[in-house]
Amino acid sequence: MKNKKLIEINRLCKHFVLHQQDGLRLPVLHGVSLSAEAGECVAVTGGSGAGKSTLLKCLYANYRTQAGSARVRHLDVWIDMASAHAREVLAVRRYTIGYVSQFLRVIPRVAALDIVMAPMLAVGMEAQVSRRRAQVLLERLHIASRLWTLPPATFSGGEQQRINIARGFAASPPVMLLDEPTAALDDANRGAVIELIREARRRGAAVLGIFHDEAVRDAVATRHFELHPVAAHA
């Protein structure tokens, strides 16, 4: 399981063109190359505007890219998320990538427990097993059980973020993308998240994360990868 490469980003370029501002061109990533193996946790570092979140979003195919590749090993086949067909992207997201965004995009009327169960059901886990695992995750992240059956729209920011984390880890995907997972959390919950990341590494996941909190970063990262802002003329 070790030394098995799961992520391979090669000379990736990404810029935004703002058509409403006279076609202003904003370069964000320029020739970024990075790979990660099973069991690794790579902490993406760099100042504000260096493109850390953008890198994760490109790998998740949430953002499109202009050049280079962002490949993920999906069921032992390399898929380039930058050029894959929509259906392939969806399959990779379902089976291979767990993405914890900075904010939970709530779906009206869906209960917290169901949100956490959804990725497990999507990969064909039994409802009973999924429910049990979702409950365990919510307990570990200190979500009071009275909240489980409620839609998270009215939860606090920290509670919503913990639902988001539980969902990302639920189906134990081989590739994890974490965008500041501990930003809004207290010490106890930070500890729980650190433990979840370590478990993911132990089971052989490759983790790519953005961690502002140095203590968290030091506790989980196996190495750092620094991004530098791209000069506007690049």
Add this chain to the structure above:
Amino acid sequence: MHAPLLEVQGLTHRYGTRAACNNISFSLYSGEVLAVVGESGSGKTTLLRCLSGQLRPDAGCVMFETRNAGAVDVWGMSEATRRMLARTDWGFVHQNPRDGLRLDVSAGANIGERLMAIGARHYGNIRGEARAWMSKVELDVQRMDESPAAFSGGMQQRVQIARNLVSRPRLVFMDEPTAGLDVSVQARLLDLLRGLACDLGLSAIIVTHDLAVARLLAHRTLVMHDGCVVEEGLTDQVLDDPQQAYTQLLVSSALPA
């Protein structure tokens, strides 16, 4: 990899000299929900009508993967076959439920009609199915013998959805299914549709001007402007990283979704 359920090539429809749909091509695969977004007059509804056998396009073809005969051009088949498809393998949910319902017969009969149309002749079974669908779309089964004329807009829309889904269509067309509803009713209906799409593995094409609807329901999104598809891709891609000027304008004009 399976063949696409629907494959559209070079579809064009003109009203006079103006092309309401101009050379549109795309594929839809089984289990996919596709949103067609754009402002009023962009050609979304014309496209939907051309796809669903209601309006003959001036050019192009619409290939539908039939159960028995493989991919068949919707506009090349006999009208009898097309109409048969429309009431068995396809569903069409109108923006205004009054266009898709019989308001002078009960909710149960509205739901059961498609079953009778495809030959169901056992009253008890038809009623049982209608009752089951009433509860699937979260309607009070006690009210199945009431006319939908007495129902609220949201309830009528749910009857219309049940009426379409009862024949287990393989492809559902929806034209602004939530547009005429209050926000809270809209949210509930969207959630219902989302659940049904997941549970039934529904393939659907949803025309909407509401990007939040696309975000919630659709795997993929086509952006239409002036009769052309200006951008297409995964819904979150199109909404979070729009490439074209028009899409950027559309996304930045919308309230946060």
Add this chain to the structure above:
Amino acid sequence: MNENSRAGGYNFAYLDEHTKRMIRRAILKAIAIPGYQVPFGSREMPLPYGWGTGGIQVTAAVIGPADVLKVIDQGSDDTTNAVNIRRFFVRTTGVRVTGRASDATIIQTRHRIPETPLREGQIIVYQVPIPEMLRWLEPREAETRKMHALSEYGAMHVKLYEDIARYGHIATTYDYPVIVNEHYLMRPSPIPKFDNPKLHMNPALQLFGAGREKRIYAVPPYTAVRSLDFEDHPFEIQRWQHACELCGAADSFLDEVIIDNEGARMFVCSDSDYCTQRRDAHRRAVA
């Protein structure tokens, strides 16, 4: 034939020969396509719409000097509508008329089929108010024609479903939808569903005329006519606990009539000819 009783100044059977030929062509087409509604150039008749102008035109087109005509309205030969139409044909053709179903060669009817079984060679002409059974489902004529052409009749069961949902049984008692020759959906005119089985494999030629709606349709002799129903709610005809209080018939369609100011009621045969024949036969047997 009674040429003397024919009023002067009219062509035989009122309509001119060209019109009759046009109607006969429509009738022939209707016979060729059982249950299909053939449009025809319905004429203004010297009676208001709703009084059987369609039936009268059909009868006028097929009647000849040797025919014997019977006209019934709700089973009776003596109600206003029947008397008027019979007098109309006596004046314009001079043909012999009868009250006896078995003696007639042409029977024009409103709302009933005689209880006496019809035989080969007879023609029964139905007066039809609204010929299109699908109209309540679909207001567009072009669309209903398409539905007929493609036999898209499943939705017709919606009406029967509604009956059962509301009343626990199919409550439609007249103008009950039928499928003719396993193809066309047909409105049998407002006859009671009691009479529907008589439509099936009838030896007589059955013609239907709708004057206001300008449609003619037909059921040729010995043609299958099936009433719509559900497997678990099969088609049934009306039954009575009474027998006719005049002739004792237990197998005929009964009318409930109020016979005095106290509201006393009795059940009698709707078909007055049938009732009279039975009473005469009984009297003869006793004598």
